[in-house]
């Protein structure tokens with residue numbers, strides 16, 4: 001799939017105010033600074049559709065972008081800046097959990113993970129939350145250019161072991177991307193295209 005049009009539609013903090021269009025939507029979420037804005041800009045061929053920011057943890061909203069008049073790309077707030085998290089829910093704003101629990105148009109969530117890092121507790125907790133909530137999700141590894149090509153496989157393998165140790169039977173479907181080198185884009189857009197055509 002080629003992205004011809006990417007149009008900002010609305011930002012808000014209430015699921016009930018999200019667009020009413022029955023278009024399929026795909027949500028992007030991850031810890032602050034994971035490279036989410038850069039990835040969204042790379043996917044949509046925009047320099048600044050999603051604002052890249054050096055200020056981690058800044059207040060964010062649910063942002064809907066209409067792609068090719070055919071599906072929504074949803075940019076969700078970054079998470080992970082609460083110092084203590086007794087329950088994973090506490091580190092997500094209520095409207096984010098509302099989004100996952102109520103938004104019927106949501107087809108798949110993409111959880112972004114910095115490929116250089118070991119599995120973080122908050123991310124593993126979030127995978128569990130999505131599993132319990134029955135939200136289909138994939139992992140997008142970001143910043144692959146920061147890891148030598150020959151080491152990418154061993155990083156993913158180490159991550160897979162940690163995901164399995166946290167209770168999953170298999171590693172979720174995953175994509176390897178670099179916004180800097182514009183890699184992983186075709187795989188990701190083809191995946192979305194195939195679901196949209198089902």
Ligand code: GDP
Pocket residue numbers: 030031032033034035036037038039051052053054078142143144145146177178179180181
């Ligand atoms: P966000 O907070 O998740 O939206 O992250 P940003 O997109 O603002 O990126 C955070 C930082 O990581 C910025 O300094 C980006 O330039 C850098 N960054 C993002 N993606 C990549 C990537 O693919 N490769 C490299 N080397 N740096 C990246």
